Amino acid sequence: MSTHKLVVVGNGMVGHEFIKQMLDQPNAEQFMITTVTCEPRLAYDRVQLSSFFSGNTVKQLMLADENKYKENDIDFILNDKVCFIDRPNKKIYTTSGLCKSYDKLILATGSYPFVPPIVGNDQPHCLIYRTIEDLERIKTSADISKIGVVVGGGLLGLEAANALRNLGLETHVVEFAQQLMAIQLDQGGGALLKRKIEALGVQVHINKSTQLITTGEQARYRMEFADDSYLETDMIVFSAGIRPYDELAKGCGLTVGERGGIMINDYCQTGDPDIYAIGECAVWNKQIFGLVAPGYQMARAAVAHINGDNNKRFTGADLSTKLKLLGVEVGSIGDAHGCTPGAQCYSFNDEAEQTYKRLVVSSCGKKLLGAVLVGDTVDYGNLQQLYINGMDLPQPPEQLLIPLLDDASPTTVGIEGVPKTAPICTCYSVSKGDIQQAVQQGCCDMAAIKSSTSASTGCGGCSALVKQVLDNELTKQGVEVNNNLCEHFSYARQELVDIIRIQKIKTFSHLLSKYGTGLGCDICKPAVASILSSYWNEFILKNEHVGLQDTNDAFLANLQKNGSYSVVPRIPGGEITPDKLMVIAKVAKQFNLYTKITGGQRIDLFGAALHQLPDIWRQLVGAGFETGHAYGKAMRTVKSCVGTSWCRYGVQDSTSMAIAIESRYKGLRSPHKIKMAVSGCTRECAEAQSKDIGVIATENGWSLYVGGNGGMRPRHASLFATDLNDKTLISYIDRILMFYIRTAERLQRTSIWLENMEGGIDYLRSVVIDDKLGICEALEKEMVNSIGNYQCEWRTTLESPEKLKRFKHFINSDQSDSHLIYTTERGQIKPAVMET
Numbered sequence: 001m002s003t004h005k006l007v008v009v010g011n012g013m014v015g016h017e018f019i020k021q022m023l024d025q026p027n028a029e030q031f032m033i034t035t036v037t038c039e040p041r042l043a044y045d046r047v048q049l050s051s052f053f054s055g056n057t058v059k060q061l062m063l064a065d066e067n068k069y070k071e072n073d074i075d076f077i078l079n080d081k082v083c084f085i086d087r088p089n090k091k092i093y094t095t096s097g098l099c100k101s102y103d104k105l106i107l108a109t110g111s112y113p114f115v116p117p118i119v120g121n122d123q124p125h126c127l128i129y130r131t132i133e134d135l136e137r138i139k140t141s142a143d144i145s146k147i148g149v150v151v152g153g154g155l156l157g158l159e160a161a162n163a164l165r166n167l168g169l170e171t172h173v174v175e176f177a178q179q180l181m182a183i184q185l186d187q188g189g190g191a192l193l194k195r196k197i198e199a200l201g202v203q204v205h206i207n208k209s210t211q212l213i214t215t216g217e218q219a220r221y222r223m224e225f226a227d228d229s230y231l232e233t234d235m236i237v238f239s240a241g242i243r244p245y246d247e248l249a250k251g252c253g254l255t256v257g258e259r260g261g262i263m264i265n266d267y268c269q270t271g272d273p274d275i276y277a278i279g280e281c282a283v284w285n286k287q288i289f290g291l292v293a294p295g296y297q298m299a300r301a302a303v304a305h306i307n308g309d310n311n312k313r314f315t316g317a318d319l320s321t322k323l324k325l326l327g328v329e330v331g332s333i334g335d336a337h338g339c340t341p342g343a344q345c346y347s348f349n350d351e352a353e354q355t356y357k358r359l360v361v362s363s364c365g366k367k368l369l370g371a372v373l374v375g376d377t378v379d380y381g382n383l384q385q386l387y388i389n390g391m392d393l394p395q396p397p398e399q400l401l402i403p404l405l406d407d408a409s410p411t412t413v414g415i416e417g418v419p420k421t422a423p424i425c426t427c428y429s430v431s432k433g434d435i436q437q438a439v440q441q442g443c444c445d446m447a448a449i450k451s452s453t454s455a456s457t458g459c460g461g462c463s464a465l466v467k468q469v470l471d472n473e474l475t476k477q478g479v480e481v482n483n484n485l486c487e488h489f490s491y492a493r494q495e496l497v498d499i500i501r502i503q504k505i506k507t508f509s510h511l512l513s514k515y516g517t518g519l520g521c522d523i524c525k526p527a528v529a530s531i532l533s534s535y536w537n538e539f540i541l542k543n544e545h546v547g548l549q550d551t552n553d554a555f556l557a558n559l560q561k562n563g564s565y566s567v568v569p570r571i572p573g574g575e576i577t578p579d580k581l582m583v584i585a586k587v588a589k590q591f592n593l594y595t596k597i598t599g600g601q602r603i604d605l606f607g608a609a610l611h612q613l614p615d616i617w618r619q620l621v622g623a624g625f626e627t628g629h630a631y632g633k634a635m636r637t638v639k640s641c642v643g644t645s646w647c648r649y650g651v652q653d654s655t656s657m658a659i660a661i662e663s664r665y666k667g668l669r670s671p672h673k674i675k676m677a678v679s680g681c682t683r684e685c686a687e688a689q690s691k692d693i694g695v696i697a698t699e700n701g702w703s704l705y706v707g708g709n710g711g712m713r714p715r716h717a718s719l720f721a722t723d724l725n726d727k728t729l730i731s732y733i734d735r736i737l738m739f740y741i742r743t744a745e746r747l748q749r750t751s752i753w754l755e756n757m758e759g760g761i762d763y764l765r766s767v768v769i770d771d772k773l774g775i776c777e778a779l780e781k782e783m784v785n786s787i788g789n790y791q792c793e794w795r796t797t798l799e800s801p802e803k804l805k806r807f808k809h810f811i812n813s814d815q816s817d818s819h820l821i822y823t824t825e826r827g828q829i830k831p832a833v834m835e836t
Helices: 013-023 066-071 132-143 155-166 187-199 247-251 292-306 380-388 432-440 446-453 463-476 493-503 508-515 524-536 578-590 610-622 654-665 726-743 750-756 760-768 776-788 793-798
Strands: 004-009 031-036 075-077 082-086 091-094 099-101 104-107 111-113 126-128 147-151 170-174 203-205 210-215 221-225 230-233 235-238 242-244 262-264 275-277 282-284 321-325 328-334 344-350 355-361 368-374 423-425 565-567 594-597 603-608 635-640 674-679 693-698 701-706 718-724 822-825 828-831
Touching (some): 004 099, 013 031, 013 292, 132 155, 132 235, 147 155, 147 230, 155 321, 187 203, 187 328, 221 235, 262 275, 328 380, 368 380, 380 463, 423 432, 432 446, 432 463, 446 463, 493 524, 493 726, 524 776, 565 610, 578 594, 578 603, 578 610, 610 793, 635 654, 654 674, 693 726, 701 726, 718 726, 718 760, 726 750, 726 760, 726 776, 750 760
Parallel strands (some): 004 104, 031 075, 147 235, 170 203, 262 282, 635 674, 674 693
Antiparallel strands (some): 091 099, 111 242, 221 230, 321 328, 594 603, 822 828
């Protein structure tokens, strides 16, 4: 069997997609694939690059897998760069001296960020935003900076601005044009986007041409503009557009476009029939496509042509985009500027709701040519289908813009009206028919659809539409689409929350007898336990509740790997006296417990046998300690720095505030654990932005952050409000926490809750600050009721001889657990590990 040598230069998203498509071909074994990349790793998801700052790891961003490449005999070369193409002999050479021959060469070299030719742009802390290494440099610079400027107000520039803002910098955007996102938005949309971004604390400077970057007086640098104004900053990130990497093509005599880019035909062939170019390095019909979806389409066209299929061509791409920039929803479809001859425009600007919509329709008024959406993109999917499929518009077209009256029917295409051939996911060219087929073959949820078709795994903008097709197809097949909690309750979790709250139901048995069937299960029992404890905060070892609890709650301690338990006393704000330290030390020594100071400013004691827990806690409670609720889905810790008491940088008393907050919310039960922190200044020593609730002192009060967390999926918190006084800060935390408790799913961290919330942080602000739903007073009352029921669960347990019976290893004997075996390490115990 003859083999063909394929060399792919560049292993970005598009290069990797080419290889993936090639491996899916029935004759894949006939190709020997080599890929060369100058980066230290294989392809990763650049679309989600900014999530690196909110906690996503490099591993989570990776698209390609070295092991899978090896399994498929793909030769990959990292950290090397192709420097020359010998076309007559069909060979490539790298800077390290490697030489590879090819039968077909695929150039997927991508693009590089354009840095404007400004004097001083090459100084330290003047950075670009393109690769993971770039982001690491930005992070390092941000650690020693207070102010950051992004040069470029386009899509990538605003992503970069969001990153700087999340890193806690005072953030500015400098844009040469007269508006933000000048390519995707019209003037009205750009103006509203600017207002909304400025309202979030990012300062936007449009129509500014930077002439010089020099030494600053108040900050590291001064940016001097052409209009004689200036701006001082500590760091600068250039994100002013991209330029195609086409040097290799130029060096070997391939034709490039007038503005750069390797010229290709519909099969993505360059002027050399054995060399293809795909992605951002290629120019087709005088166009360079800066989105990933067209690159994927080019990859598919090239793969088809190499395999002898001349029917599949690249014929251009839909550049519509929907995204959330700095929390602001933005959508752009087709001819957003209305450049088509004869085009007519309809605009709707709602100043009160801060939304802007514009339709561009054909001269006959029957077809949609383009659209702009800012502040509300709920209509994006509907409009995109009208545009892509050339469907007739409803008449008059302005119906699509005007908000519905109460008794009006929505003017939508309806998923039934969309043809089977309609592309739903443009990243992976998945049509409505593809999704329908996947459902018919047994895919019944989004995870299965994603795995089967790859739909919604690219930019994710189509996820709502994919779900609509899925639900519609399941309904047609007679499958009831519901969100019932389980077979024992014909209600969703939120509906059960409302029932429990309004009917004042306080036990699982009462709820089951009145609104459920059967005996309950492992799904509904813990879910209802979570709701009951969140609302009524009763002693969880009451006979009515204890059967619903998991092991940790049932024994008021965390079960460890060898069957022992941990003891975690509460230390509000991390402040503790020497006398209390001595009590903990005495207990640890007496019971030979492993002792560790945690990141949450507490002291964990490990290795207690079940029967020892009451004796340990009796001493701790006697010394004034309370349970730290480390075992429960409840408020855990409020970390703090020393603030103005000791720190020369502190601007507020962070320790006192942390103690006040921890004392207020201690024992508050919730869908998941809650951690908080208070920092006394923007140096952020308490790491408040990695907590569910983060508070950072300002000279005028407090900034409040929401939705951060560490753990398996770290996320930087979102800035909610700033310069709050003490009273307003507490009232906002009350409302946010109770709204979270009311609406989050069980085991849903605040980060996921916020990410899933339609409207995101803006919606949360409208509920908590503007009282959009008229529930703020109720939320505060419920918080007062909940924290009013606080009790130290260990103190209550110690006062009940009946409850103490639970803390015995054997029901009919006082004998201890003989299976607890320890070794020692660094002078303390640790669980013994069985040899295997």
